[in-house]
Amino acid sequence: MRxxxxxxxxxxxxxxxxxxxxxxxxxxxxxxxxxxxxxxxxGSGKTTLVQQLNGLLKPSSGTILAGDADITSGKVPMADIRxxxxxxxxxxxxxLFEETVAEDxxxxxxxxxxxxxxIEARTREAMKLVGLEYEQFAGRSPFELSxxxxxxxxxxxxxxxxxxxxxxxxxxxxxxxxxxxxxxEMIENIRKETGCSIILVSHNMDDIGRYCDQVLxxxxxxxxxSGTPDEVFGRAGELAxxxxxxxxxxxxxxxxxALGAAIPEEGILTEEQAADAIEAWWKEKR
Amino acid sequence: xxxxxxxxxxxxxxxxIHRLDPRVKIVAAFVYxxxxxxxxxxxxxxxxxxxxxxxxxxxxxxxxFIARGMRPIMFILLFTFLINIFMYRGAVLVRLGPLSITDxxxxxxxxxxxxLVLLIFGTSLLTYTTKPMALTDGIESLLRPLRRIGVPxxxxxxxxxxxxxxxxxxxxxxxxxxxxxxxxxxxFESGNLFQRAKSLIPLLIPLFVNAFRIAMDLAMAMxxxxxxxxxxxxxxxxxxxxxxxxxxxVLLILFAVLVIVQSRGLLPIPMLWEV
Amino acid sequence: MKTxxxxxxxxxxxxxxxxxxQPVRAIDGxxxxxxxxxxxxxxxxxxxxxxxxxxxxxxxxxxxDGRVLVDGMDTADDANVWKxxxxxxxxxxxxxxxxxxxxxxxxxxxxxxxxxxxxxKIRERIDAAMKAAGIFEQRHRKVHLLSxxxxxxxxxxxxxxxxxxxxxxxxxxxxxxxQGRAGVMEIIEDLRRTGITTxxxxxxMEEAVRADRVIVMKEGRIILEGPPAxxxxxxxxxxxxxxxxxxxxxxRDELIKRGIPVPDxxxxxxxxxxxxxxTAEAGEPDDED
Numbered sequence: 065m066r067x068x069x070x071x072x073x074x075x076x077x078x079x080x081x082x083x084x085x086x087x088x089x090x091x092x093x094x095x096x097x098x099x100x101x102x103x104x105x106x107g108s109g110k111t112t113l114v115q116q117l118n119g120l121l122k123p124s125s126g127t128i129l130a131g132d133a134d135i136t137s138g139k140v141p142m143a144d145i146r147x148x149x150x151x152x153x154x155x156x157x158x159x160l161f162e163e164t165v166a167e168d169x170x171x172x173x174x175x176x177x178x179x180x181x182x183i184e185a186r187t188r189e190a191m192k193l194v195g196l197e198y199e200q201f202a203g204r205s206p207f208e209l210s211x212x213x214x215x216x217x218x219x220x221x222x223x224x225x226x227x228x229x230x231x232x233x234x235x236x237x238x239x240x241x242x243x244x245x246x247x248x249e250m251i252e253n254i255r256k257e258t259g260c261s262i263i264l265v266s267h268n269m270d271d272i273g274r275y276c277d278q279v280l281x282x283x284x285x286x287x288x289x290s291g292t293p294d295e296v297f298g299r300a301g302e303l304a305x306x307x308x309x310x311x312x313x314x315x316x317x318x319x320x321x322a323l324g325a326a327i328p329e330e331g332i333l334t335e336e337q338a339a340d341a342i343e344a345w346w347k348e349k350r
Numbered sequence: 351x352x353x354x355x356x357x358x359x360x361x362x363x364x365x366x367i368h369r370l371d372p373r374v375k376i377v378a379a380f381v382y383x384x385x386x387x388x389x390x391x392x393x394x395x396x397x398x399x400x401x402x403x404x405x406x407x408x409x410x411x412x413x414x415f416i417a418r419g420m421r422p423i424m425f426i427l428l429f430t431f432l433i434n435i436f437m438y439r440g441a442v443l444v445r446l447g448p449l450s451i452t453d454x455x456x457x458x459x460x461x462x463x464x465x466l467v468l469l470i471f472g473t474s475l476l477t478y479t480t481k482p483m484a485l486t487d488g489i490e491s492l493l494r495p496l497r498r499i500g501v502p503x504x505x506x507x508x509x510x511x512x513x514x515x516x517x518x519x520x521x522x523x524x525x526x527x528x529x530x531x532x533x534x535x536x537x538f539e540s541g542n543l544f545q546r547a548k549s550l551i552p553l554l555i556p557l558f559v560n561a562f563r564i565a566m567d568l569a570m571a572m573x574x575x576x577x578x579x580x581x582x583x584x585x586x587x588x589x590x591x592x593x594x595x596x597x598x599x600v601l602l603i604l605f606a607v608l609v610i611v612q613s614r615g616l617l618p619i620p621m622l623w624e625v
Numbered sequence: 626m627k628t629x630x631x632x633x634x635x636x637x638x639x640x641x642x643x644x645x646x647q648p649v650r651a652i653d654g655x656x657x658x659x660x661x662x663x664x665x666x667x668x669x670x671x672x673x674x675x676x677x678x679x680x681x682x683x684x685x686x687x688x689x690d691g692r693v694l695v696d697g698m699d700t701a702d703d704a705n706v707w708k709x710x711x712x713x714x715x716x717x718x719x720x721x722x723x724x725x726x727x728x729x730x731x732x733x734x735x736x737x738x739x740x741x742x743x744x745x746k747i748r749e750r751i752d753a754a755m756k757a758a759g760i761f762e763q764r765h766r767k768v769h770l771l772s773x774x775x776x777x778x779x780x781x782x783x784x785x786x787x788x789x790x791x792x793x794x795x796x797x798x799x800x801x802x803x804q805g806r807a808g809v810m811e812i813i814e815d816l817r818r819t820g821i822t823t824x825x826x827x828x829x830m831e832e833a834v835r836a837d838r839v840i841v842m843k844e845g846r847i848i849l850e851g852p853p854a855x856x857x858x859x860x861x862x863x864x865x866x867x868x869x870x871x872x873x874x875x876x877r878d879e880l881i882k883r884g885i886p887v888p889d890x891x892x893x894x895x896x897x898x899x900x901x902x903x904t905a906e907a908g909e910p911d912d913e914d
Contacts, residue, residue, distance in 0.1 A: 105802055105804060106804075106805070107772065115529065120529050120533060143535055143537075147535065151530075153529070158526075159527050159530040159552075160556065161552050171531075171534055172535050175535030175537070210671065237799075238800060239828070240671050240867055241867070242867035242868065242869065243671065244869075307803075312876070313872070313876060315894060316894050316897060319895060319898035320898045320902050323898060323902040335875045335879060338879075339879030339880050339883060342885065342901060343883040343885065345905075349905040360727060362767075481731065483726050483728065511725075514727060515725065515727045515768075522769075564721070564722045567719055567723065568722050568725070570685060571715075571717055572725060573710070574710060574714070574715040575725075575736040575739060576736060577725075577739050582741045584738050584743060586744065586751070
């Protein structure tokens with residue numbers, strides 16, 4: 065499902081003397097099945113923006129189209145929107161509440177009133193997608209799981225709604241490096257298997273560079289840059305002025321350029337790509 | 351929604367009221383509270399209201415700010431007003447089917463609403479003008495004489511200050527969990543009372559779990575910073591009575607005497623709309 | 626430099642939650658000596674016992690077996706507990722959950738107040754601590770309105786106000802954004818310059834590379850330790866511990882695979898860039914240093 069955001073703004077206490085403008089005239093589109101990254105430092109409006117996308121917050125002005133439906137019109141039932149656009153909050157494990165993992169994951173589908181067999185099928189499917197063995201985990205209390213497993217269970221709770229767009233706010237926050245990589249790989253895998261589009265909010269430029277097709281940069285509630293990762297990370301100076309950095313590999317190449325090396329930075333987003341570029345440059349040099 | 355909650359929070363300013371010793375303000379709030387229940391007629395309310403207005407002006411806390419703190423309890427206010435307005439016998443003013451509004455009912459309803467507003471404005475002024483730490487220190491110091499009969503003065507004070515500190519944190523947490531469950535299709539707004547109460551489970555359980563987690567973390571952090579109860583603690587802002595505090599006590603006594611005398615009808619002015 | 630913290634044969638069990646359960650062993654016979662003024666990073670996956678270790682360093686948890694000495698004081702001895710806690714300060718992971726007071730400076734004063742420092746002296750101490758942690762300008766603000774980074778600075782100031790000789794950062798950067806992390810790392814560097822012993826528990830490899838010494842934990846034991854160059858050279862163990870290499874070393878490995886002989890002592894990105902450019906210009910990489 066395609067999402068198109070047209071010129072949305074959002075304020076707390078609009079029209080009051082203490083009006084606080086959080087989002088200001090934002091427009092972009094997320095194509096079906098793609099991977100979009102949203103970056104910006106804390107307080108830039110990222111979290112507010114993603115909450116607009118599934119109707120948890122209503123924009124003060126502007127429209128949001130999900131497929132053909134205008135979700136800001138008030139005519140589309142919210143339940144439909146939230147089913148189609150899944151949102152996984154930061155530290156989602158803090159919303160687990162049911163007695164068993166399976167019950168918790170079934171919470172979303174059950175709210176939509178579908179038949180029990182369908183709910184169970186979805187629960188199994190969602191657990192498979194996040195890598196939790198059904199036989200092993202379904203009957204356990206979510207509060208007994210390890211940190212990484214809790215997070216997977218919470219993500220499964222959103223996947224069970226079979227969203228066409230999956231929004232994730234810092235899904236790897238607080239995890240150790242092994243679990244971090246595993247979660248990101250899992251998300252990419254979900255996109256490939258289900259064909260849903262992913263919107264990833266992250267501070268980690270390496271993740272953004274590695275996985276995204278499109279990057280949106282927010283600063284003080286405005287969309288200040290957007291494009292492919294290569295285009296966005298090509299504007300290192302501008303990014304720095306918003307308090308943002310580069311993927312490690314790209315940063316290394318920039319550093320070498322500053323030291324006088326004639327090495328192109330275009331297309332470099334990962335460590336491996338940086339190594340390839342350095343190898344080519346090294347061979348030419350010697 | 352979360353941003354509207356100002357009740358029980360400190361408003362930073364440098365006024366006569368802010369500078370008063372916290373003990374004075376706590377005693378004053380307490381006396382004021384009792385006095386509100388002495389008042390028996392409109393002139394009494396007018397007097398208490400005028401004194402409160404003077405204190406609010408002296409405190410420099412904007413009225414808009416205090417009024418915003420009322421928003422969450424608007425419902426209770428309206429509810430008690432409506433209950434009372436139909437509850438009393440007397441000369442009928444308006445008849446609405448089986449219900450009727452009487453002069454007594456109207457008077458009672460208005461007075462109870464006034465009492466609630468004065469109560470909330472007055473007591474919230476205490477937290478608006480007193481830093482939580484000073485408030486705790488004040489309560490602790492005032493309760494200290496009761497320690498001999500086993501009142502844990504320090505612990506009560508510390509619990510209150512922590513509660514005040516964590517109001518915003520828990521509200522944020524509530525907002526977050528609510529949104530997260532709504533994103534999974536939870537509906538907190540429709541259905542009958544029973545359904546609504548049941549729909550709160552996905553909110554309340556994580557909230558309790560998180561509150562316990564916060565409490566454990568906080569206890570650990572407090573111990574790591576050498577907290578061991580009230581024994582031997584010193585204060586960044588030690589409490590010391592000054593001349594302005596003495597003056598405030600005198601004014602407070604004067605206020606109490608006036609209210610009592612007036613409510614007993616001992617002043618040479620007639621009572622107005624007495625109940 | 627002398628040993629400041631010495632741990633011998635430390636064992637720590639979390640008590641069983643129900644009568645049928647077994648106690649859970651978090652630390653399983655651990656020996657460790659930390660020198661005064663050093664900067665140590667502790668790594669390990671979630672559940673490896675590193676946070677438990679941190680809490681054993683200032684007597685929040687007391688050794689089930691073995692012993693922990695802080696500047697010669699045994700943490701198991703009740704007489705030492707307050708002295709030890711003011712000597713070894715601790716900054717925790719969640720910035721919100723460690724603030725006692727609603728106002729920055731009141732919160733910073735909490736430690737000295739507990740220690741019974743006279744009022745005039747508290748003011749001096751907290752002002753110095755807030756300046757050192759870069760939060761002095763915000764001292765009258767409410768803590769819940771601060772950013773995560775500012776909250777963590779407040780927590781650090783609260784610890785520094787106790788004038789500790791050692792500060793333990795228990796995943797204190799985990800919940801911060803890159804700017805917040807960078808701010809905490811700067812403070813750690815400052816503390817190190819003033820001779821304060823620092824111990825940083827972290828998941829972030831880039832932070833660990835900056836330490837004098839890295840300790841890798843797994844299942845309650847130390848499986849690897851030494852200077853960053855030595856520890857990160859052991860790819861197999863690093864992977865077994867559920868960790869990753871810092872990006873600089875990932876690139877270095879890739880380069881070595883491609884026949885570019887980057888030496889072992891190159892750990893950080895800047896150093897790598899410099900070495901590459903310098904060596905390519907010189908044309909004789911193998912003779913470097």
